[in-house]
Amino acid sequence: MPQPLHPSLPAVLADRAGRILHFLWSGWAGLAALCVLAAAWQAGHETYGAFILASPLATLREIGGLALEPESWSTAAMTLQRAVTGFALVAVAGVVLGVAAGYSPAALRITAPLITILLGIPPIAWIVLAMIWFGGSDATVRTVIVVTALPVVFLGAAHGIATRDRSLDRMAEAFGAGPLRRFLTVGLRQTTTTLFPAFALALGIAFKVAVMAELLANAGGIGGALADARINLDIAKALAWVVIAVAMLLLVEYTLVHPLKGEIDRWRRAAQPWGVRR
Amino acid sequence: MTGLVLEGVGHAYLGRFVLEGIDLRVAPGEIVALVGPSGCGKSTLVHVAAGLLAPRAGRIERAYLRHAMIFQDPCLMPWATAAGNIAYVLGLAGVPRRQRTRRIAEVAAEVALEAGDLAKYPVELSGGMRQRVAIARALAVRPDFIYFDEPFTALDVALRRRMQDLVIDTCAGGRLSGLFITHDLHEAVRIAHRIAVLDTRGHGILGERPLPGDPESRDDATVFRWVRSALAGDPLFRHIHDVDERQVA
Numbered sequence: 001m002p003q004p005l006h007p008s009l010p011a012v013l014a015d016r017a018g019r020i021l022h023f024l025w026s027g028w029a030g031l032a033a034l035c036v037l038a039a040a041w042q043a044g045h046e047t048y049g050a051f052i053l054a055s056p057l058a059t060l061r062e063i064g065g066l067a068l069e070p071e072s073w074s075t076a077a078m079t080l081q082r083a084v085t086g087f088a089l090v091a092v093a094g095v096v097l098g099v100a101a102g103y104s105p106a107a108l109r110i111t112a113p114l115i116t117i118l119l120g121i122p123p124i125a126w127i128v129l130a131m132i133w134f135g136g137s138d139a140t141v142r143t144v145i146v147v148t149a150l151p152v153v154f155l156g157a158a159h160g161i162a163t164r165d166r167s168l169d170r171m172a173e174a175f176g177a178g179p180l181r182r183f184l185t186v187g188l189r190q191t192t193t194t195l196f197p198a199f200a201l202a203l204g205i206a207f208k209v210a211v212m213a214e215l216l217a218n219a220g221g222i223g224g225a226l227a228d229a230r231i232n233l234d235i236a237k238a239l240a241w242v243v244i245a246v247a248m249l250l251l252v253e254y255t256l257v258h259p260l261k262g263e264i265d266r267w268r269r270a271a272q273p274w275g276v277r278r
Numbered sequence: 279m280t281g282l283v284l285e286g287v288g289h290a291y292l293g294r295f296v297l298e299g300i301d302l303r304v305a306p307g308e309i310v311a312l313v314g315p316s317g318c319g320k321s322t323l324v325h326v327a328a329g330l331l332a333p334r335a336g337r338i339e340r341a342y343l344r345h346a347m348i349f350q351d352p353c354l355m356p357w358a359t360a361a362g363n364i365a366y367v368l369g370l371a372g373v374p375r376r377q378r379t380r381r382i383a384e385v386a387a388e389v390a391l392e393a394g395d396l397a398k399y400p401v402e403l404s405g406g407m408r409q410r411v412a413i414a415r416a417l418a419v420r421p422d423f424i425y426f427d428e429p430f431t432a433l434d435v436a437l438r439r440r441m442q443d444l445v446i447d448t449c450a451g452g453r454l455s456g457l458f459i460t461h462d463l464h465e466a467v468r469i470a471h472r473i474a475v476l477d478t479r480g481h482g483i484l485g486e487r488p489l490p491g492d493p494e495s496r497d498d499a500t501v502f503r504w505v506r507s508a509l510a511g512d513p514l515f516r517h518i519h520d521v522d523e524r525q526v527a
Contacts, residue, residue, distance in 0.1 A: 171353040173330055175346065175367040175419065185366070189357060267357045270399040 023262065054236035062240035072225070079210055079221035080248050082138055086145030087206040091199065093146070094153025099191065101154070102161025111158075115151045123148045127213050136219035144213045149202040156198025160191025196261045203257060207249040281306045281423055281455040282327060287336030289319075289326050296322055299482040300336065302474060304423075307452025309493065311466035312459050314476035315520040320459045321350075321427055323476065327457060328425045342423035342455065344371070346416035350428040352408040354400040360411045361386075361396040364418045371419040385414040389444060406437040413441070417448060424449075424456040430465065442468050450494040463508065463518060467501045469493055478517050485514045 038056045045055040054062075066072040101107045126147050130140040164187055172182045214223020222245050229238035282304040289297040296319045304310045314320050325331045327338060328347055346367075354363045361382050368378045386396055389410050400408055409429065416424055426445070430438040446469060449456060460466050466473050467489060475484045487508070490500060508515045 167349065167351055167353050168355060170325075170330055171347070171349065172370070174328055174349075174425070175370045177370050181370070186355065189355070264357070267359075267399040267401065270402055 019262065023258075051235065054239055058236045059239045059243060062236040063243060066237075066240055066244070075221060075225050076244055076248065079207075079214060079223070079245065080252075082141040082214075082221065083145065083203075083206045083210040083248075084252060085138075086142040086210065087149070087203050089142060089146050090149045090153050090202050090206065094150050094198075094202070095157045095191075095195070097150075098154040098157025099161050099188070102158040102164075102191075103187075105162070108158055108162060111154075115155060118147065118151045121147075123209055123212065124216070127216050130213070131217045136217045138219075140217050140219060141210050141213045141221075145206045145209050148209050149205040152202045152205065153195070153198050156194045156196075157191055160194040161187060163194070164190040192261075192264050196257065196264075199257055200253060203253055204249060207245060211245055281308065281342050282457065283337075283339040283341070284327060285337045285339075287323070287326060287333045287338060289322055289331060290334045291322075295334075295480070297326070297480040298335075300476075300480075302327075302457075302483055304455050304457055306342075306422075306455050308472065309449055309454075309456045309458055309470045311470035311473045312457060312476055313461060313463060313466050313473060313518060315478055315517055316461055318476050318478050319480035320461070320476055322480075324425050324427050324457060324459050340423075342421075344419060344421045345423040345425060346419050346421035347425040347427065348409075348412055348416045348429040350431055352400070352405075352412040354408055354411060354415075356400050359397055359399055360391065360403065360414075363400070363411060364396075364415045367415050367419055373419075381418055382414075385418045388417060388448065389414045406433060406441070409433060409441060410444075413444060413448075422454060424454055426456060426458040426460075428459050428461070431460070431462075438465070445469055446493045450492075461518075463505050463515065464501065467504050468496070475514050475518070478520060487512070487514065 041053070041056050045053045050058065101111055123144060126144045127140070130143040134140040134143065168186045168190070169182055172186050177185065210221070211223045211226065213219065214221040215227050216223070218224065218227065222241050225241050226238055229235075229241065282302075284300050284302040287297065287300040288295055300323060302310070302312070312320055312323065322331065326333045328345060329338075329340070354360075355366065358366060364382045364385065365378050368381060369375075373381060382396065383393075386393070391407075391410055391414055395403065395407060395411075400411070403411065412429070430441045433441060442465060445458075448454065449469075458466065458469055463473075470489060470493065472486060472488050474486045477484050489504065490496065509518070
């Protein structure tokens with residue numbers, strides 16, 4: 001009996017449901033870690049008092065209060081929009097430049113010191129420059145995100161290409177694949193190993209830098225709300241905004257980056273059924 | 279018509295000639311085994327012949343319709359299932375999507391791959407099964423010429439024998455021609471119609487020896503006798519087991 005290449009719909013749905021459950025099940029570990037963090041936070045609160053460190057519960061109440069105000073939603077949405085668009089710019093530019101450099105060892109050698117310089121410049125310096133260039137606007141925040149996170153994605157893509165398995169290139173060529181086809185089907189596919197950790201890191205940088213740039217450039221968003229909380233010495237509100245920023249990062253990471261990675265890295269799970277290495 | 283003709287082919291790495299003046303012919307329906315000590319440039323020669331490397335000198339005439347290649351390493355894409363790996367080269371060969379499933383089932387049956395194996399990823403398969411998939415992949419594109427680049431060197435003795443039988447069966451009856459690279463004289467004598475010996479330093483083919491009968495009808499005793507007498511008395515095979523680890527291939 002010929003084996004169907006494309007399995008039947010129920011089989012596909014069952015496989016998909018299994019993978020989603022597996023994904024959700026892995027959330028327990030994350031929840032446990034969050035509970036440990038909350039416990040340490042509570043201990044700090046009980047040691048130093050509510051004025052220095054508001055309790056986790058007070059912070060949650062503050063978040064609940066913020067959730068009822070429509071303007072706090074637009075504040076959060078502004079930061080989310082800036083971070084995600086900045087990250088998208090970084091992802092596209094970093095992958096294009098990194099892949100080009102990965103194929104050219106000379107280009108990689110020339111750019112390596114530039115990357116070191118770029119990584120060495122503190123983000124705060126870029127914030128000052130971007131404020132002078134663009135004022136307190138979206139462009140300021142995005143510029144800072146791009147220059148801070150670009151080296152990470154660039155290196156991820158370049159190393160993915162540079163360390164690819166060349167025997168697969170040879171195989172594809174032996175069976176008649178042209179250079180473009182080889183790049184699209186074999187080269188690009190192999191960058192994912194280094195690219196996805198770089199994406200996760202770049203996304204984290206994007207959110208951190210977005211909030212920082214907003215605070216310093218007085219550009220509204222969560223950074224602006226934090227500045228207000230500082231002026232009013234409202235520690236519970238400041239912590240609430242921090243928690244919201246982190247929650248948004250986790251939301252984007254677990255709805256965008258991780259499902260994509262899971263889809264592309266299906267074969268890796270085949271090697272480790274139930275998370276156990278064969 | 280001739281399957282493959284190499285005339286005065288040479289290749290150089292970084293200005294140093296690793297192959298020079300290679301003349302070799304493979305007739306249609308014939309398997310030629312190319313033997314030589316490790317590091318004499320056998321693999322380079324097969325890459326040049328298959329068009330993966332451009333020759334620095336000489337002429338190559340490929341009079342076959344389509345070639346396939348089986349590598350020492352199975353070279354399977356780890357992110358695709360066994361069926362996906364075979365489907366990939368079918369796509370490269372221009373086989374329409376609807377016909378691929380049937381073709382995969384056909385070649386899988388030819389090399390005794392089961393339906394369950396086809397759905398597995400290479401990491402889930404053993405070394406022998408991976409090489410089996412690589413053979414199926416090569417056969418899937420219906421080649422009339424196959425390049426074998428030391429395909430079974432990494433396998434253990436029993437498995438190697440089974441793979442050799444598989445190659446002998448699929449090439450039987452002159453359906454396929456091929457160039458089989460190996461440093462194992464036993465393997466060469468089992469599989470080929472003719473043996474060519476490459477010079478230790480890659481300076482030309484030292485000589486050729488025809489083998490008795492067809493590979494499919496040759497029994498073990500004949501193979502064993504032939505190898506023993508060749509190693510004992512034939513000057514052509516004197517340096518076949520020389521090893522120079524320092525020499526770069």
